[in-house]
Amino acid sequence: MHEIPVEVSVNGRRHRASVEPRVTLADYLRERCGLTGTHLGCEHGACGACTVLLDGQAVRSCLIFAVQVDGQEVTTVEGVADADGTLSxxxxxxxxxxxxxxxxxxxxxxxxxxxxxxxxxxxxxxxxxxxxxxxxxxxxxxxxxxxxxxxxxxxxxxxxx
The missing domain is CATH 1.10.150.120 ([2Fe-2S]-binding domain)
Incomplete structure (x- = not known):
C-alpha cells in the first residue's frame, strides 16, 4: 500500500510524515509523534480514552485516519498543560x-x-x-x-x- 504525506500541527508543533491510509490518528500520535498520552482502549470510539481536540473539537482519535487531519490542529493531553509543565x-x-x-x-x-x-x-x-x-x-x-x-x-x- 502506498503512503500519503501528512502534515499536522500537534500541540503547536508541525509534524510531517508519510502514512498508509489505514493509520488512525491515535496510532499516528503515539507512534509517529511519540505522544503516548492518548490511550487506546476499545478502538471502537465507545470508551473515550483516545479523545483529543481536533481544531478545538473533542473527537475519538481511534475513529479518524491520520490522512483526514492533514493541515489541521490536534491537541493531545500533553498539550493541555502549560508549556512550563504547570497543570491546567x-x-x-x-x-x-x-x-x-x-x-x-x-x-x-x-x-x-x-x-x-x-x-x-x-x-x-x-x-x-x-x-x-x-x-x-x-x-x-x-x-x-x-x-x-x-x-x-x-x-x-x-x-x-
Missing part, C-alpha cells in the same frame, strides 16, 4: 477532587472536560454528565470527576474575572 485547571481539579485512580481514562477525560468547559463554562451536573457520557471510567464511580468539572469551572471563572 482541569488537570489540577481532577487531582484535587480525586477524579482519577488508575489513570487510563484520564487523558480522554482531560481533553473532553477542556472542550466542555470551553463551550459551556457553567454546566449543570446534568450537563456535565451528558457532556462526559462518551468517556468511561471503571475505577472512580464518576462523582470525583463531576466534582472536578465543577471545581475547574470555578477556577476558570475566577481567572476570567
Amino acid at each position: 485547571p482541569v488537570q489540577a481539579a481532577l487531582r484535587e477532587c480525586h477524579g482519577l485512580q488508575c489513570g487510563f481514562c484520564t487523558p480522554g477525560f482531560v481533553t473532553s472536560i477542556t472542550a466542555l468547559l470551553r463551550d459551556n463554562p457553567h454546566p449543570s451536573d446534568d450537563e456535565i454528565r451528558e457532556g462526559l457520557s462518551g468517556n468511561f471510567c471503571r475505577c472512580t464511580g464518576y462523582q470525583g470527576i463531576v466534582n472536578a468539572v465543577r471545581r475547574a469551572a470555578e477556577v476558570l471563572d475566577a481567572a476570567g474575572s
